[in-house]
Amino acid sequence: MKPASFKYIKPExxxxxxxxxxxxxxEIRILAGGQSLIPAMNFRIMQPSVLLDINMLDSLSYINLDSNKLRLGAMTRLMQLENDSVVSKNSPLLEEALPYIAHPQIRNRGTVGGNISHADxxxxxxxxxxxxxxxFCVESICGSRWIKSKKFFKGYFETDISADEIMxxxxxPLFEDRTGWAFQEIARRSGDYAMAGVAVLLTLDNDNICNNARIVFLNMGEAPMDTNKxxxxxxxxxxxxxxxxxxxxxxxxxxxxxxxxxHATANYQRHLANILTKRALKSAYSRVQKHE
Amino acid sequence: MNEKHNIQLSINGSQYTADVEARLLLSDFIRHTLGLTGTHVGCEHGVCGACTVIMDGHAVRACLMFAVQADGLEIMTVEGLSEGPEKLNALQEAFREAHGLQCGFCTPGILMSLIPFLKNNPEPTEQEIRYALSGNLCRCTGYQHIVDAVLLYVERKNS
Incomplete structure (x- = not known):
């Protein structure tokens, strides 16, 4: 058997x-979708002594629209998000990014909470x-707390979640009016990890002056790389x-x-980041105009 | 640590009961414990797609699940596609005619990926077929004949 032995616990x-x-x-690893954890266990890169399988917790699987926020249960499968009209109508940036995540067979199992807490x-x-x-809401027996995404990602596979907490x-949050979006990435093959990728949001006022923007890169550092300058x-x-x-x-x-x-030198990754930023900004800009 | 867990599941309509170690992968359970060797095992880390099976209607990687997680679920493997080992279903027939396989190692996983895809999308474009196949590696055909096989199946099904 490929993975090392572990104690298996499946709470109700x-x-x-x-x-x-x-x-x-x-000592514990949480088994959510398992689509990153199980490969790592098959390679014995990870050998947790206890596996906590939370797949029975149906109460953590939901997609709710609540005034100006979309709330996703941590155990919601990526395929559920992909097939849900609430997501496509209210969170088009998420909708655009989902098909880039591995393959449909992986998205049938993978979960939104697992993907985010894995912090790749x-x-x-x-x-x-x-x-x-x-x-992100994380809970422990002592109660729950909210962590802002900016403070959540600490480094390669490192997050702000404590040992006793579960996401x-x-x-x-839903977009402000006149917000355009774009998610783009370049991978060598469909479904592979991307050499470069970027998420862009752009909010314009009625004179088309930009009053809010975000440009965040993947695979360009030890965590999602936000660009302030x-x-x-x-x-x-x-x-x-x-x-x-x-x-x-x-x-x-x-x-x-x-x-x-x-597959790509650091310079080539910078080159891709440059091209993707231009494409994504143009795409986000044209989407502001198109949606009026 | 090597504690056994009792699982009961349905595979291709038959009920199975077994005591399994938690670390036993679903792919190894299907092949070694049950002897259903139609499901192939390639990379064992979710990349090649050879071990793809249908679980509760969805295509999943059997190497990225533990057998213990399949307790109570319904699974279909390539053995469940046709009425018997001598027979082919319409998709398999199209693969045979269009030379959609050479060595055949990847074929079970490809078929099990395509069944739910074609159910949800009965008239796919070539582009959609290629995207649906992107999670299954084939080192023989160069994919063209596989795409041809799916197109042949779709054409027959809709005519």
Missing amino acids: SLEEALEVKSEYGD PAAELPVVAVAMNAR TEIEL AVGLLIGEVLTEELIMEVADLASQQEIDPIGGI
């Missing part, structure tokens, strides 16, 4: 799961969450071809830290 309720989590702490800097949903200023909900160039301005080039240059030269690999 969240309360029971939290009890177990507080008892075992760091090359993954799509952490970047979408940061771009949208998402918040239960993802809260995505580049976004600063956009605020208060009308988008022009020159400005877009300037923003893409600044973002790709100064605000990311790609490490490169066998």
Whole structure:
């Protein structure tokens, strides 16, 4: 058998799961969709002594629209999000990013909470969450707390979740009026981890002056890479071809830290980040106009 | 640690009961414990798609699940596609005619990925077929004949 031995616990309720989590702490890994955890266990990169299977917790699987927020239960499968009209109508950035996540067979099992808590800097949903200023609810036997996406991702596969906590909900604020969006990435093959990717949001006032923007990269550092200086160039301005080039240059030269690999050197990743920023900004801009 | 868990599940309409170690992968359970060797095992980390089975109507990787997680669920493997080992279903027939396989190692996973896809999308475009196949690796055909086989099946089904 490929994975090492572990003790398997399948709680029937969240309360029971939290009890177990507080008892075992760091020895435990949570088995949500398992689409990243099980490969790592098959390679024995991970050898948790206890596996807490939370697939029975149906109360953590939901998609709710609540005034100006979309609330996703942590155990909601990625395929459920993909097939839900509430998501496509209210969170088009998320909708656009979902098909880039691995393959349909993986999305049938993978969950939104698992994807985000795994905190792979090359993954799509952490970047979408940061771009949208998402918040995550984590619970322990002592109660619950909300963590802002910006503070959540601490580094490669590192998050702010404590040993006794479980993520239960993802809260995505809806877009302001006149907001355009774009998610783009470049992978060598469909479903592979991307060499570069970016999520862009752009909010314009009635004179088409940009009053809010986000540009967040995946696989460009140890966590989703947010760009403050580049976004600063956009605020208060009308988008022009020159400005877009300037923003893409600044973002790709100064605000990311790609490490490169066998499929793309760090310089090539910067080049891709530059091109994707330009494309995504143009796409987001045209979507503001189209939706009026 | 090596505690056994009792599971009961349905595979291709037959009921099975077994005591399994928690770390036993669903793919190994299907092949080794039950002897249903139609499900193939390639990479064992979710990339190649050879072990794809249908679980409660959805295509999933059998190597990315533990057998213990399939307790109470309904699974279909390639053995469940046709009425008997001598017979082919319409999709398999189209694969045979269009040369949609050479060595055949990837074929069970490809068929099990395509069944739910074609159910949800009975008239797919070539582009959609290629996207649906993107999670299954084939090192023989170059994919063209597989795409041809699906197109042949779709054409027959809709005529």
